[in-house]
Structure formats: C-alpha cells, structure tokens
Amino acid sequence: MITNAVEDPHQRVGAAGQAVAVQDEVYVARQPLLDREGMLCGFELKAHIPVVPDPDPANFTDSEADVAALKQAVKDAQAARVAVAKRAIQASAHPDAGGALAGHMAYVDASREMLFDETLRLLPPARFMLELAPDLVADDMLVSRVLALHGKRYRFVLDNVTQPNETFAKLLPYAEVVKIDFRRTQPALLPKLAKVLKAAGKILIAKGLDTQADFQTAHDLGFDRFQGYFFARPQAQGMRRAGAPRHALLNLLQLLASDPTVAQLEAELKLNPVLVMHLMRLANSSSLGLGHKVTSLREAINATGTNRIARWTQLLLYADGRKVSLEDDPLLQLAATRARFMELAIERLPEAGRDEADAAFLTGVFSFVDAVFGEPLDNTLDMLMLTRPIRAAILRREGALGMLLSAIDALERGAWSDLEAASAQLGPLTPGDLASLGLVAAAWAGVADSSAEAAGLERIED
Template identity: 25%
Template sequence: MYFYAARQPILNREKKLIGYELLFRDSLDNVFPNINEDEATSRLIEGSQLSLGLEDMTGDKPAFINFTLETLVKGYAKTLGTKEVVVEILETVQPGKRLLAAVKELKEMGYTIALDDYKHAPVWRHFYPFVDIIKIDWLDTSIDQIKEIIAQTKDFPSIQFLAEKVETPEQFEQAMELGFHYFQGFFFAKPEVVQSRALAPNEMTLAELLYETSSPEMDLKKVTEVFERDVNLSYKLLRYSNSAAFKRRAEISTIKQALVVLGIEELKRFLSVLFTAQVASDKPPELMRLCLTRAKFAELLSEQAGQYQESSKAFLTGMLSLIDGILDQSMESVLDKLPLSEEIKLAILNREGRLAEYLGLVEAYEIAQWQKAKEIQDKLSLNADEIPTAYHDALQWANLQMDAMSK
C-alpha cells in the first residue's frame, strides 16, 4: 500500500509555524468524493503509524487530522499521542450524544479538539466547553457570519479561531483584525508589494552561481571565478567543505579544490540553503522550507521521468517559484533581473514546457488537488507509486537543510 498525503502549514499571528494539516487520499486514481471518509481517516492513521512516521511529515509540530464520527467512536485518535495530533471533527459530522461523549473523553485525556469548516448551529454550544479551536473557511464564510460565530462563543474565551484558505496578505490582515489566532493557506508566500526590495549584490552573486550550477555541464572555471570575487562566499564555501560532516582526509585550501571535492550535487545543495537563507531572512521560516521542498520534489520528479540532464533546472525552477513572495515584487520583475535560462523563466512565468509540468505537479500535491496531480502524472508518464515517496523524500531533505541553517 502506498501512502498518499500532503500537508498544509498552519501559522500563528507572528507567522510562526504551529502545526500542519495532513490531507490524505488513497491514490492519485481515487479522489474525493469517491473515497469513504472513514476509510480516508483510518488509512491516514495507519500510514502515519506504519508507513511513514508523523515526525517525517510534521517534525515536532502537531498534525491536524480529520476524524469522522465512526473513527472517533472507534478510538482511532487515541493511537496518537496528545501532543502529536489535533483532532479535527469533519464538517460533515452531525452533532449528537455519541459525538459529544467521544469529544468529552478525548478532551479529558488531554487531546486538542478542533471543529473543521465550522457553520454555526445552536446545538454546537454543548460542545464549546471541550473545543479548543474553531476553523472557519475564509472563502466560504461572510464577515457577518464570522462576527456572529465569534459573538456566540464569547462566553468561552479559551476557544481560538483558525482561518482556512487565507491566500493573500490582505486576507491575513483582515482576519487578524477580527481576532483570529491561527491561519492556514499560502498567504505567507504571496508578495507584500508595499515592502518590495531588490536583490542585494551578494544575493545576485548567489543567483549567478545557481544559474551556473543548473547546467548539466558546469563551467568549473567560471564558478571558481564567481566565488573568488566574493570573500564572504569563499569563506562559507571553505568552511562548509571542511566541516566534519564530510570527513575529509586532508584540509581543503583553495576554492577550486573545494568545488571539485564537493561535486555538483553537494554544491547545489550548499547554494540552495545559502540563497534561501539570505534572501528570505526576514520571512517566515516556513516559506524557506516550502522553497526547498519544491526544489527537491521537482528534481526527483524529473529523475523519475528519466530526464536526468534537466533535473538541475527542475530543482532551480522549484526553488525560485516563490521568489516573488520572498522579494515582495512581481514575478516578472524579479525574473527579469536574474540570470536564468529562458526555459526556467518560461516555466515559472508562462507555465510552458516540461519544467512547468513538474512545478504544476508539485503545486497540486501541496494543496491536495489529486485529480490535477493525476492528469500531470499521466502526461509525464510517471509511475504513480513513486510520487509519494519523492514527496516524502523532499520533505525530509528540506527539513535537514532547515536544521543546518538554524545551527
């Protein structure tokens, strides 16, 4: 059995990561509403316990997981630790005595309870003493309805509100003003034009290096010259290549030697971490993690397609696909200033070419658009069974890079 799951980050008012919602499907061939919700929840629990540990998907953050009435009554949530999971009651679940008893028991055991895609009805008031989070679909709920829900819960100050499908900085600010505590959606990856800035000279140097290393035939002389022009970059390269992680027999003392010893793949990883850390230093860390995950996932997809020579370009396409949100400028303006191949620019801007297909599959996976993912998978003649593994590998790789940046 293959474990298909995507994740969506949940951030607080300071744009700090507090957890991930996990979104499950049986396969790319079998998408909702054709999957039974009880089976989807049970498969997610089984997969996270047996096929892939939750920590691989969420690190040290809790997983927000949807539960049906039947899976709650059967005690599936209890197979996970109280700190590992936020129990989301699906919006399709009808409130009643069985549900109330299950929720009360979980709350007494220390679990965090959330109501998903909440639509107000008086009967839910019986659940308020045991509810920690109310999730509201921002796109499907009017401001007046939101204010009414908040008013109805005023006697329960411990209840916190989470806005789902928040996709722009403007929506985020509006939800903040209404008193929301948590936010789900890719608003943090969108440009805030009022704060736009350009790439600094050292960041342009990194961009140039990324371009050079994206070529299957790297020009070692040219890359060496770029490093030698920047003392700070040279220092970081030498320090990285001399680190204990590589267990060198002899110390590296020149730029060219460091590049040769590292090799193209390790150099690319080094540059991706460095570039992401520098240009996104004032952005939520989750944006950096998303860039790195996209990069690695796109690279692995290109390799699965047998296009090994373009895997480096796929990597760079994925990594730069959110550069507009990092620099708070339009994508056209940013890419016009970067020394990138036309193939990469066309993929990001116009969604043309095979690189654009990889990026489209990556994006579909992020938001669990499984039908779209299947269409692209079929177009690229990819093996559906290998895609979840590539996604999970990309997540783990990104986590390792983020850990390296934090040290």
C-alpha cells in the same frame, strides 16, 4: 510509499445490478500553519480518501431477497468506510508523514469512523489535533466518544466554521481550537465570531488566506494561527521585499552561472558572511570525508564545489531577514520542498539524467522568486538567466517540468483531481507516488542542524 489501497474491497450486487466496491489509494499531503509572527507552527495533513457511496434503495425491489441484499449492501458500505478510515489513520501516522511535520503539530481531519476506530491510537495526542467537520452528526454517541477521547488527552478543532450550527454548539465545550473559513464566512460576522470565541478562551485559526490583506485582517481580529499561501504571494512593499543581502545573493547566483574562477567566487562570497559560515561548516563535515580541517575559504570552495554553493544560495534567497531558524521559515521550506520534490520526481521518469534533475531543482526553487523580489516573475527570471525549458515550466507550466510543478502545486492545495490530471501526463508516477515524494521532499527540507546535503538544510545562525 505512503499509499494504501483498501484491502479486500466489498462487492455485492442487488437485483437491480448495483455494486458497492471501493479500491483506491489513500495518501496525504501537508499544508502549513503560521503563527502571529509569520513562522511555521504546524501542518494540516490533508488526506485523499475515496468516497464510499451508500447503496441507492431505488435499485432494489420490495422482494424479500432484495430487501436482504439492500441491508447487506448498507453493511458493506459501512465496512468499506471503516476500512478507508483505518487507512487514513495509518497514512497520517506513517513515518514519512511524521518526517514531513519537521517537529511541528499535525492537524488531521477526523471522520466519524476514524473517531470510533481503535486504530486512532496510532496518532499520539501530543502530536495530533483532531479536526471535526461541521457536517458531523453530533448525536449522543458521538458526543460521548469525543468526551472519552478528551479524557485521553486528545485535542479537538472545530473545522471549517462559517457560522454556528447545532454541531458547533454541542462540540464547542470540548474544542480547544476553532478554525474559521475566511473564504466562506460573511465579513460582517468575522469580528463577532472572533470576539466571542476569544472570550471563551479558544485558539482561533483563520483558514483560506490567499492574500496579505486577508492575513492582516485576521491578524487585526486577534486570530492566533493562519492557514493559506498568502506568504508565498508577491508583495508590493511587504515583509519580504529584497534588501541588500538578497541582491548580493542574486549577484552571486549570476556569477555562479558564468563558470567563475575560484578567485572570483572567493571575492564574491566574502560579501556574504552567513553563506561563508555555512560553506565552512559543510566543508568540515564528515559528509565530504576530507580527513582534515578546512581552514580557508578557498579550500572550502574547492572541497564543496560550485553546485552545492549554488543550491544554498538559491534557497537562501527565501530566508527571512530576521533571526529565525530555517525549519521555521515558511517560504524557504515551501521553496525547498518544491525543489527537492521536482528533483526526486523527474528521476522517476524515463530517460532522466543529472542535467534534468538539476533543471528540475531550479524550476522548483525559483517558482516562488516573485514573492521575494515583489516584481513581475518574468523580469526576475530574466535576471537569473534560466534556460528556456525552466522559464516555460514556471511561467506557462509547459513540458515535463511544468507538469511536475502543477503536481506539487496540486499537493500543496490538496486538489486531488488536479493531482490525478498531472499524474496522467507523468508516465509511471501515480498520484500516490507523487504524494509520497512530496512528503519525502518536505522531510528533506525540514531537517536542520545536519551537515549532510542529502539529509536536509543546515541551520544558519548569525
């Protein structure tokens, strides 16, 4: 599990009774970054880091004992911040986080304490970009440290830029990337920032893109990468309108829900050549242990089973119509991660069985289906003939399934208070447990070219 409590929390009480104590989980979630073609090109690892407050001098008197106590409390608070920084680095470097990156670049918020801590060496420069917040105090010591790390091939991102400030000016020469917050930047300033920074050779990331219109604006301004969930929103006539192949997949799903005969399933599958190829590859994989080569579609159906066929079909609804690998398709990866998270998480709840796990997977995988068909969500769910608890979870966040859906949504947004609220309703699952399951699910979704279902999704090629 990728959570850490701050070890040996410092606690010291002054004359006014103030205590400095920190003991909380440090965990991470990921947010996707897309390139100009709409494909995955990286993830930001968002860390939940407990806040360590500075001691309040008002709680201390002018007595010699209290002056000494205040000085010690300040030292203790700084030591606690350093301990938290170490845990944040370790969480980002954890193998679960590495698996969730699926080979893509990681972007990590770097606090002052992280930049100066030698634990930073756990984040290899070839895999991690260090994001510098605009409220960092860019004094001579920090600039020198950034310069030293730059010499060790670490790369930097100026994060959450809304307008240039002193920190921006001092650190810009060492930054390869500038991330501009679209939600908080004045629209009239965006073209000017983009023009000046592109002329300076900087890579531009647009952050906070929630609509296709926001993405198009950033794209037209020449931004290079895009962060936000605009790609998972319904589009009236956009990149992911359902064409004939998706409607064929929908027909197959409806057939699978009716307990078809092998002959019926064989006839419908023949209308989906890509799925047939996928099925044949898995049927001949070592994971099924058949001991002989499967050569017919009927034999592949019998060897594989309708449950696995249904899962592939559900996930393929999200696949981009272009020739792109599944691990680079942002919407498919998002849906697959949600589905696997839901399945893993519900198995940790009391009295959950196979039926509940299957329902959880369906809830996750179809929670984005309106983004595929561009129609009202309830209409599309009607076509899929989903059960009432699944529909209630997706439409109204009801029941345990709805609460798990709220939890993964909070993880996607890095909304830690929402995650804590969901965790409080989910029995034994702590926020750290949920974050850990989210990373495990992301790794499952991101593994391609693997024939074993438990390892991930296969690459589907034409």
